[in-house]
Amino acid sequence: MIASEPGQRTERPTPCVLLAEEVWGSTLHAIRSLGRTGVPVFVITAGQGSTIYRWSRFCVAAQDITTSDPVAFMDRTRAWLDQETSPDAEVVVIPLSDRLVEYLHKTRGSTPERWKVSIPTPSVTETLLDKALSLQVAERAGLEVPPWMEVRSVDDIATTSDLVLPVVVRPTRWSSTGEDYFKVKLCHTEDQLQSVMTDAIGTGAELIVQSYINAPDEAVEFAISWRSNDRSTTASCTGRKRRQSGLEGGVMAWGETVDLPDVATGAVQFLDESGFTGLGGIEFIRSDGHLWFIEFNPRLEAIHFLATAAGVDTVLMEYNNRARGSVPPVIPVQSPAAGWVGSAWLNRLNHRPGDWRVALTDRRAFARAQRRIKAVMDPRDPLPAAMVLARLVSRGLRRVSNRRSS
Template sequence: MPLFALDRSVPGLIVKIGNYPLHHGGVGAIRSLGRLGVPMYAITEDRFTPAASSRYLTKAFVWPTTGLECSDRLVEGLREIGRRIGRPTMLLPTDEEAAVLIAEHADALGEQFLFPRTDPRLPRRLASKQGLYELCVTHGVPAPKSAFPNSRADIEEFAATARFPVVAKNREAFERRRTPAVSGTTRITGPGELLALARGWGERPGVVLQEYLPREQAEDWIVHAYVDADHSARTLFTGVKVRSWPPHAGMTACAYVVPNPELATLAGEFIKHIGFSGIVDLDWRYDRRDGRYKLLDFNPRMGAQFRLFEDTAGIDVVRAQHLDLTGQRIPEGEQLNGRRFTVENIDLPAMLAYRRSGYTTPHAPRRARGTELAWLAPDDIKPFFTMLARFVRPGVKHLFQLWQGHRTNVSGRDRI
C-alpha cells in the first residue's frame, strides 16, 4: 500500500492532441491516480477508447483533434473542459503538442488548471531534434552526431562527405501530423539512396541526418523523472529497453527497471542545467564503442511506459506531480529494481523481430521481479478488451460497441 494520501479534491485530466486511441500511458495514469481516489477525466477521440472504458475514469470528453488546429482553438477547448469540471484540475499531457500548448499558454490556462510552470519556450525546443541537439552541445551531453540540412545543396554536400549508414528522422515532432519527410526512423545505406530519398523532401528538407549507432554495439536506456519548480528531480528512475515497436525505433514493448547511477546523474544534471520542470521521459542509447550514453529524445511529458517505474513508497512520476502541485511532501523511496513492463499488443511481434537483430541487453535481469502489463489489470478489465476490439479487427470492435451501447449512453460521456 502507498505510504501517502493524495488530495482527492484535485482531479486529473489526460490531455491529448491527435488521433491515437490505443495509448496505454493515458490508461496507466487514470489507474495510478484513480486507484487512490482521485477523480480522473480524459480527452478521447470517441466513446470507445481504452481510456474511456476504464472504471477509474469519472468522465471522458470526446474531442477529436488532428494537431493542425490553431492554438487559440485548442486553448479555448481546454478552458471549456475546465469549466465543465468546475474545480482546479491537474493536467497530464501525453504528447509533445499538448505539452508545448500548455507551456506556451500557461497564463491563459493557469486560472483553471494545475501544471508545473517552466520556461514557455523550452518544451518546443526539447521536442525538436535540432533544438535538443543544440542543448546537448551547449551543456556537454553526448548525443549522436547530427546534421540539419536546409537545402538540396546541403544534402548533396552531406552525401559527399558523410560516413554511412546514417539515420534520417523528422526534424520537428509536429511533422507527423502533417506530411512527414520520412516515416519514423529511416536507415540510409549510402549516398545514392540518400539523394534519391531527398527528391521528395522539397526545397527545405524537414529532416535530421544522424549518426547510425549499430544495434549490436548499443543498448537502449530510459529515464523517467518528476522535476520540481527548482529544477531538481524529486524522483528519478532508470531502466533498460529490451524491445520496441517498430523494432529499434518505436515505443517501448518490453523494459526492465535497472539501477544506473551514472546515467541518473547525467540525466539529473542536464535537466537542472536547462531549467525544466515537470514530468520527463528520456531515451538514451549506450554506445559500447566509446562507452558513452547518448541522448536520443527528451519528451517533456509523461511517457507511455511510465508505470514501469514505481518506488518502495508507492511513488511514480504522476503521483509525484500530484503531491507536489497540491503542496504535499513526496515520500522518499528506492526504485523497484527488476520490475518489468510489457505492452501486450506489440511485444509479440517485437519479440519475433528481435530474434535475429543482433541486439542484446546484458544488463536486463534474467527473471522479472513483478510485471506491470500495459492493458490487462484484474481490477480494470475493460480497457484490455477495448484495446483488443480496436487492435484485432473492425468486426470485433463493432460487436463491442453494440455491447457497450446502452451503458455509454448513460455513463456521462461529454462531447466538446
C-alpha cells in the same frame, strides 16, 4: 478524499485532466496511478480513444476532440472541462504527447487561471520541443551525442555529406514532418538519404540527420524522470529495453528497470542544463564504451508504468506538486521490475512472423521477473484491456476481409 484533522471539513482532491493520444498503456496507467488515490481523473483524447479510457473504473469521464488546430482543440477542451468540473475549481492538466505539449505551449496566453498545467516555462518548452535545440542542450551538458546535422532547407542537404552511413532522419519536432508524417527513417545509402531529405523538405519538413548507432536492443537505456516545479527535488528510474518493436529500433516491446548510475547522472546533467521541470524521459545507447545521448521527451514517457512498478510513481509526484505544491519527503529507491507491451510485440510479429520463438523466449524471461507489469492489462481494472482486445480483433478481421475481397 484526502483525510483532514478532526472537526475540519474533508478536502476534496483536485481533479486531474490527462490530455492523451491513442497510446493505451501510458494513459491507462496514469489514470490508475491517480484514481487509486482518490483523484478524480478526466481524459481528453486527441483522436478517437475515449471509448477505451472511459471503461476504466478510475476514469470519471472521457471525451474525443478530433480537430488538429491547437486553438480550437484547447477551446473545446476548456468548454468540456467547464461542463464536467466546477468552473471555479482548480484542475491539474497533464499532456501525454509532444503534440499536446505543443498545443498547451502555443495557447498559454488563453489558458484559464484555474488550470495547473504540467509543462515547464515557455523558453524551456520551446527548446525541448525542438530536437536540434535539445541536442545542443545535451552537448552543453557534457553528454556524448552522435554526429548530427540540421536540415531545414534544400541548401542544408549538402551539409550531411560528412556523416557516416547509415544515418537516421527525424523531424525536428512533431509539427515539422511535412505532409508525410513520420517519426524516424533509417537510411543505408546516399541515394536513399537524398531521396528522403528532398521529398521531406519539399513538403515543408525540417529535419535532423544523425549517425546511426548500431547496437542490440538491450543497449538502449533510459531514465524516467521527474523534477519539481521549483527544481528542488528530482526522481528518476533507470532501466533498459530488452526488445523493441522493430529490428532497427522502435518502441519498447519489453524491458526492465536496472540501477544505472551513469544514466541517472546523465539525466540530471540534462535537466540541470535545460532547466526542465515536470515529467520527462531520456534515452541513451550504450555502445563500445560510449553512453550516447539519443533523445529527451519533455512529457510523460510512454513506458512510465515500468517506473511505477519499480516503486517510483512519477505521475503521482507531479500531480501532488502541481495540486498542492508538495514534494516527496524521501525519493523512493527503485526496485527490480519488468514491463511488457503486447501491441509492440504484435507489430514486430506482423512484420517478422518468424520471431514467434523469440517472443516465447522473452515471455518466459518476463514471467520470471520479481515484479511484472503489462502495458494495458491490470486485473484490478480489466475492462479497458477487453475493449482494446476487441478493437484489435475487429481490425484484424477487417484486414483479412479486405485481402480476400481484393
